[in-house]
Amino acid sequence: MTGLPVVVFDGLAYGMLLFLMSVGLAVTLGLMGLVNLAHGAFAAGGGYVAALAMSRAGVPFLLALPLAALAAAVGGVVLERLLFRRLYGRSPLDQVLFTVGLVYVWIAAATAAFGAGQQPADLPGFLQGQVDLGGVRVGLYRLVLIGLGVAVALALALGLERTRIGALVRASVEDAEMAGGVSIRVGRLFALTFTLGAGLAGLGGALAVPVLGLDPTFPLKYLAYFLIVVCMGGAGTVTGSFLAAAAVGLVDVAGKYYLPEIGAFAVYGLAVAALVWRPNGVLRA
Amino acid sequence: MSPPLLAVEGVTAGYGRATILDGIDLAIPEGGGLALLGRNGVGKTTLIRTLMGLTDRTAGRILWRGRDVAGLPAAERVRLGLGWVPQERRIFRTLSVQENLEVAARPGPWDLARVYALLPRLAERRANQGWQLSGGEQQLLALGRALMLNPDLLLLDEPLEGLAPVMVDVVLDAIRELAGTGLALVMVEQHAADALELTGHAVVMDRGRIVARAGSAALLADPARIVELTGL
Ligand SMILES: Nc1ncnc2c1ncn2[C@@H]1O[C@H](COP(=O)(O)OP(=O)(O)O)[C@@H](O)[C@H]1O
Numbered sequence: 001m002t003g004l005p006v007v008v009f010d011g012l013a014y015g016m017l018l019f020l021m022s023v024g025l026a027v028t029l030g031l032m033g034l035v036n037l038a039h040g041a042f043a044a045g046g047g048y049v050a051a052l053a054m055s056r057a058g059v060p061f062l063l064a065l066p067l068a069a070l071a072a073a074v075g076g077v078v079l080e081r082l083l084f085r086r087l088y089g090r091s092p093l094d095q096v097l098f099t100v101g102l103v104y105v106w107i108a109a110a111t112a113a114f115g116a117g118q119q120p121a122d123l124p125g126f127l128q129g130q131v132d133l134g135g136v137r138v139g140l141y142r143l144v145l146i147g148l149g150v151a152v153a154l155a156l157a158l159g160l161e162r163t164r165i166g167a168l169v170r171a172s173v174e175d176a177e178m179a180g181g182v183s184i185r186v187g188r189l190f191a192l193t194f195t196l197g198a199g200l201a202g203l204g205g206a207l208a209v210p211v212l213g214l215d216p217t218f219p220l221k222y223l224a225y226f227l228i229v230v231c232m233g234g235a236g237t238v239t240g241s242f243l244a245a246a247a248v249g250l251v252d253v254a255g256k257y258y259l260p261e262i263g264a265f266a267v268y269g270l271a272v273a274a275l276v277w278r279p280n281g282v283l284r285a
Numbered sequence: 286m287s288p289p290l291l292a293v294e295g296v297t298a299g300y301g302r303a304t305i306l307d308g309i310d311l312a313i314p315e316g317g318g319l320a321l322l323g324r325n326g327v328g329k330t331t332l333i334r335t336l337m338g339l340t341d342r343t344a345g346r347i348l349w350r351g352r353d354v355a356g357l358p359a360a361e362r363v364r365l366g367l368g369w370v371p372q373e374r375r376i377f378r379t380l381s382v383q384e385n386l387e388v389a390a391r392p393g394p395w396d397l398a399r400v401y402a403l404l405p406r407l408a409e410r411r412a413n414q415g416w417q418l419s420g421g422e423q424q425l426l427a428l429g430r431a432l433m434l435n436p437d438l439l440l441l442d443e444p445l446e447g448l449a450p451v452m453v454d455v456v457l458d459a460i461r462e463l464a465g466t467g468l469a470l471v472m473v474e475q476h477a478a479d480a481l482e483l484t485g486h487a488v489v490m491d492r493g494r495i496v497a498r499a500g501s502a503a504l505l506a507d508p509a510r511i512v513e514l515t516g517l
């Protein structure tokens with residue numbers, strides 16, 4: 001059992017990446033009922049911005065991260081105004097077909113632009129190595145990821161619970177028509193949260209490159225994980241997404257570590273169990 | 286002569302392909318009150334929703350102080366001065382009472398303090414979540430929330446429906462006080478007398494049309510005529 005602490009930290013770190021990359025999807029699904037299967041493209045886009053900025057322009061890692069978030073957010077606001085808002089109120093089938101199509105457009109475009117191979121992304125020296133936590137040696141970068149994930153989750157939860165704009169978002173998630181009836185411009189609010197979600201996905205994508213690697217198929221490869229996080233967590237909830245992402249990360253890493261032959265399926269077992277237990281998300285009894 | 290606060294001209298509307306309202310004409314002056322009467326299912330709620338821009342309108346104009354607002358979404362109409370208290374109340378169940386009021390806040394004389402002064406029960410419940418309120422308290426909150434919008438015209442869709450008698454009095458007193466401040470209102474009510482007492486004019490609807498118009502006081506004095514017109 002010497003591996004247990006390592007598995008826990010690896011799993012949580014992976015979970016935090018999943019959280020950053022999927023929380024925007026959870027919120028937009030809750031707010032406007034948009035099933036955006038292309039959400040992972042914002043993560044991949046952020047990853048490419050960071051990887052290329054570092055490898056081609058020599059931008060330091062810590063600067064590449066906000067750059068990635070910003071680029072993904074700009075991409076988010078532009079695509080929301082041009083494409084995604086046309087999908088609000090359409091049938092889930094229309095949304096699924098359209099956004100799956102977008103994923104393939106992304107893959108083809110990224111392959112043409114950057115090649116089909118993996119992007120190199122080495123961690124800077126000061127983020128490599130291990131730290132000693134009371135006798136347990138843990139990868140420093142894993143620890144940073146966990147800290148960042150928790151910090152972002154706290155900031156989002158506080159923003160949602162304690163600010164006026166958070167209350168406007170919650171009201172709109174609960175009843176968009178009535179929100180309009182009390183003067184809330186739900187469309188603008190949605191563009192704003194969509195942009196924030198895309199930016200966070202970009203940040204998560206950039207952080208993920210040194211851990212998960214990056215090639216053009218990234219949005220497709222992790223799509224099932226994003227969807228499991230959103231379904232388990234429940235649409236529209238930050239806390240639910242956080243808990244679900246942590247659980248998915250832990251179970252996936254533990255499954256592959258302890259049961260190498262079948263471990264890849266552990267996360268699907270978790271998803272089925274969670275959906276049987278709480279079909280509307282882990283926080284909704 | 287300045288245009289009326291709200292004018293509805295030949296409006297036909299419904300849900301998708303189902304046409305419910307057929308050629309509705311109405312005018313409400315600044316500060317005026319209109320009772321909207323009629324049996325269940327004749328289209329009163331649909332008319333209110335049409336004023337808010339929440340149905341599919343296929344013909345006619347809706348003029349706000351002379352400006353055609355028929356193409357505007359609900360949020361923009363509300364910003365011009367419409368306030369809506371829906372029949373189902375539709376308070377935000379996952380927001381606290383105070384948040385329900387705050388999300389609706391628009392500039393004007395109505396603010397938290399004034400709403401709490403008019404409806405003290407809401408002040409007591411300010412920290413409770415919407416889902417924790419009784420039906421009557423939800424109605425008070427829906428009314429207070431609409432006031433936070435600082436409307437010039439309040440649309441009240443059966444505000445007394447399903448309330449306990451004490452709560453009916455609380456809500457009626459509040460609406461009476463509002464009418465006294467010169468706030469224009471449209472009041473849908475099954476108990477015609479309550480709506481007639483608070484308004485200057487009345488219209489009776491049947492199957493999506495307006496079938497009668499009368500002064501509220503005259504109608505109030507002639508209960509037999511109310512029964513004849515509304516079947517109630
Ligand atoms: N969302 C809807 N979709 C289709 N038809 C509806 C809808 N809401 C109401 N209706 C129909 O519109 C008619 C008028 O309903 P409504 O406006 O609620 O009447 P009232 O408020 O006078 O009781 C009814 O026949 C009702 O079945």
Ligand SMILES: [Mg+2]
Binds near residue numbers: 329331442443
């Ligand atoms: Mg009705």
